[in-house]
Amino acid sequence: MNRQVAVIGAGITGMTAAGALSELGIDVILLEKEEHTGGHVKNWDRLFPSRRPAKEVLDFTGKSMATGVDIRCGSAVESIGHNKGIFTIRPVKGEPVNAMSVVLATGYDLFDARKKEEYGYGIYDNVITSAELETIFSEGKKLTTHQGTTPQRIGIIHCVGSRDEKVGNLYCSKVCCVTGVKQAIEIREMLPGCEVFSFYMDLRMYDRNFEELYFEAQQKWGVSFIRGRLSECAENPDHSLVLKTEDTLTGRPLKMTVDMMILLVGFVPSPETVRIARMLGLSSGPDGFLLPADEHFHDNTTTIPGLFLAGAVKGPACIVNSMADARATAMQVKSYLNGEMLK
Amino acid sequence: MAKNFGYKILPGESIDFDRNDKLIARYLVEHEPSINLCIGCGSCTATCSTGHFTDFNIRRMHTFILRGETKHIKKEIQKCMFCGKCQLVCPRGVNLRNVILTINRAIEHLG
Amino acid sequence: MKIEGKRSIWKDYQKEIATDRFFYVRSCVRQNFFPGSEKTFLRIMKDVLHKDVFENAAHTTCSGIGYHSDVVPFETAMTMVARQFSIMTESGYENFTTSCITSFGLYSEILETWHHFPEVEERVRQHLLNATGRTFLKPANLSHASDVFFKFRREIAENSTYRLVNRHTGQPLQVVEHIGCHYSKMFPSKGVGGAEYPYVLAGMIEDWGGEVIDYPERRHCCGFGFRQYLVQANRGYSLACSKKKFDSMAPYKPDFILTNCPGCPMFLDRWQYALSEMEGITYGANGLGIPVLTYEELAGMLLGYDPWDIGLQVHQVPVEPLLDKIGIPYDSRRKFLTMDGQLMGQPEPPSHLKFYQHE
Structure with missing residues (x-):
């Protein structure tokens, strides 16, 4: 089957790119390995900093694809190659696709928190990740401990799998700080009697309205912030957890019992990103994410003409930035197909 | 004989970075450059065996050294038991055992 | 968990x-x-x-x-x-x-x-x-x-007369495992199970019929720590470390502590006596202490060796309550006899920590 453009990965980036391309009148196929589109965003309840429901963003993007995108779910890429400007993709099911251009939007995975052994994720009952908390929110369930009680105190742990040489990830995942602040507010909203403590190294409130959300968390919701990185966690007989950190602002070791601990897990390149990049011979940075042709001038293109990168394949990115990047990529693809590739 | 007005000139409590002697700091940075990677997260102090029962604080100690505040370090550093747990948890890969050894050597060489 | x-x-x-x-x-x-x-x-x-x-x-x-x-x-x-x-x-x-x-x-x-x-x-x-x-x-x-016994733990179990089961209740014994700091904290890959959740003793306990207790201060040092003990001025620190562990494990009511280091059983055993004399605290049931064993002693006990031949009489915290729980016979009269039948001397009864009376 011949198409002008194939977009690989139907997360928010791939959906946005495919929708934009289709609106530009380009014949586009969207390949997704899972059974549904929506990627990580479909597992999220509300988005920072405005706390708009994630569903609104997906619905809007879904509509932009409704008129012309050929969406193929359950179609992981088995192989991909290119020859004389034509890309050939063999999905695990369905016929091979030939395309003039490919947009790689295979994104990221969340860091596997089990790798921070001393935090006890997967071992202690009341250690969950930020993604699991988001699932509880989006299913409209009440947040309870593993043993079914209402938590009285919750610890939110920043930088799990990010900025940590010990797990090989030196980079900052960018979105976790503000996610932690948002989730702290949401916990307080749901459980007014529950204290929330955030354990952080630095709070990186880099984007518009992030700092204001942090201010709101402190002023309106009484969330406490302790500047110290979690060194270890252990379980009490009643399944509550003992956290150990340095309270760096007093300069003393601190021990605190919490009923639950939320780990703000960072970004890692998705295995699909790594696998497809290897098949195409694309290069990646020391952080494992893919490198565009130039970080400033050609940040959506690669060394292979017609092959474009969009969104979190290039490193941690928030939804707003991923969507903007996807739209920029769509414009670049159109230029490429018109033979007017931006120099 | 100095006159007694009934009060004294109070010593400054601020860190006077310009005046402080940074010889040990320079020695440390030169011989164990990984100290520059510290972001003050406190993982080292949180896990420190000594810090749980004494006022020893490895993060504070090396930060003081880098600022040239070295008055108490000779006594401070003796508290470290060299177990190396700080190094195991450091998210920036600072070679803390060698930091301790290097500070000791600096004290020895530079007083 | x-x-x-x-x-x-x-x-x-x-x-x-x-x-x-x-x-x-x-x-x-x-x-x-x-x-x-x-x-x-x-x-x-x-x-x-x-x-x-x-x-x-x-x-x-x-x-x-x-x-x-x-x-x-x-x-x-x-x-x-x-x-x-x-x-x-x-x-x-x-x-x-x-x-x-x-x-x-x-x-x-x-x-x-x-x-x-x-x-x-x-x-x-x-x-x-x-x-x-x-x-x-x-x-x-x-x-x-201890790696070697871990490797052959099933062979030892097959040859054992006893298992880590309370003969009165039929329940598995609850065991604290304490790993020497120098086993895998420096090089996690050199130890069975790594540094955070070492498996070397846990594996023996599981295969010998018991259950492992994971308590908050499990990873903490026993308190020996060389300079902490060897310099007398530092001994309060050594004692504080052990106390921190006992306070943390006591709510789980451990039947005994299993160790694989020279210093750990010594300090976890003797400091229970010191703490009882200094503060009147005891950590076992009814004024008894928590027995502390080496893995060799435990294997010997389960294999049916005479408790006095494997050296259980030199423990400060009496091991007899544990022997009775498992159903291992012993002759109290022989406890303080040397191999050739001479009395080796007998410790004074502590003020608080109870000596055990055979049931």
Whole structure:
């Protein structure tokens, strides 16, 4: 089957790119390995900093694809190659696709928190990740401990799998700080009697309205912030957890019992990103994410003409930035197909 | 004989970075450059065996050294038991055992 | 607690442990602390597991205790260790097995140093040659003796008369496992199960019928820590460490503590006495303490060896309540008799910590 453009990965980036391309009148196929589109965003309840429901963003993007995108779910890429400007993709099911251009939007995975052994994720009952908390929110369930009680105190742990040489990830995942602040507010909203403590190294409130959300968390919701990185966690007989950190602002070791601990897990390149990049011979940075042709001038293109990168394949990115990047990529693809590739 | 007005000139409590002697700091940075990677997260102090029962604080100690505040370090550093747990948890890969050894050597060489 | 989570971590930390022909090196202090343990190890290796275990009388301290007490420099320690390797080589063995955890840690540290800095190894070889005329091969396999029992834990279980089950209730005994700091905290990959959730003793407890307790201060040091104890002014620190652990484990009502280090059983045992004398605190049921065992003693007990032959009478916290729980017979009258039937002397009863009366 011949198409002008194939977009690989139907997360928010791939959906946005495919929708934009289709609106530009380009014949586009969207390949997704899972059974549904929506990627990580479909597992999220509300988005920072405005706390708009994630569903609104997906619905809007879904509509932009409704008129012309050929969406193929359950179609992981088995192989991909290119020859004389034509890309050939063999999905695990369905016929091979030939395309003039490919947009790689295979994104990221969340860091596997089990790798921070001393935090006890997967071992202690009341250690969950930020993604699991988001699932509880989006299913409209009440947040309870593993043993079914209402938590009285919750610890939110920043930088799990990010900025940590010990797990090989030196980079900052960018979105976790503000996610932690948002989730702290949401916990307080749901459980007014529950204290929330955030354990952080630095709070990186880099984007518009992030700092204001942090201010709101402190002023309106009484969330406490302790500047110290979690060194270890252990379980009490009643399944509550003992956290150990340095309270760096007093300069003393601190021990605190919490009923639950939320780990703000960072970004890692998705295995699909790594696998497809290897098949195409694309290069990646020391952080494992893919490198565009130039970080400033050609940040959506690669060394292979017609092959474009969009969104979190290039490193941690928030939804707003991923969507903007996807739209920029769509414009670049159109230029490429018109033979007017931006120099 | 100095006159007694009934009060004294109070010593400054601020860190006077310009005046402080940074010889040990320079020695440390030169011989164990990984100290520059510290972001003050406190993982080292949180896990420190000594810090749980004494006022020893490895993060504070090396930060003081880098600022040239070295008055108490000779006594401070003796508290470290060299177990190396700080190094195991450091998210920036600072070679803390060698930091301790290097500070000791600096004290020895530079007083 | 999800045990599957631990199992998946344990899978990542499998180490190679030799299966036979062991060159066994003793600890400096264990024969004073718990004199039956090393003897019981050798007895089980020969009589139960039928292994070739060789000892050489020329073996000396590895100097790890001095190294970790700041009196022996690393350079000296490396040359001492090189000499132990040359004795192993001379004896025709290549699987090096240490009784002591600190030795194990030091040997691991030195082999790791030589791996990364071959020029240091060359220098040490030269030092040894100059001083003693000796040369050596590095061990093909380095293991701690508890690794070896871990490896053969199922064989030991098959030959055992008793299991870690409370004979009154039929329930598994609840066991605290305490791993010596120098076992895997320095090199997680050198220990069975890694550093955060070591499996070496937990595996024995599971296969011998008991259940492992995971309590908040599980990872904390026993309090020995060399300088913490060796310098008298620091002993309050040593005691505070042990107390921190007892306070943390007591709510789980452990039946006993299992250890694999020379110092840990000593301090976890003796400090219970000191704490009871100083503060009147006891951590076991009804004024009793929590018995502390070495893994060799435990294996010997379960194999049906006479408790007094494996040295259980030298424990400060009486082990009899545990023997009664399991149903292991013993003759109280023989407790303080030497091998040739003489009275070896008997400790004064403590003020608070109860001596055990046979039921």
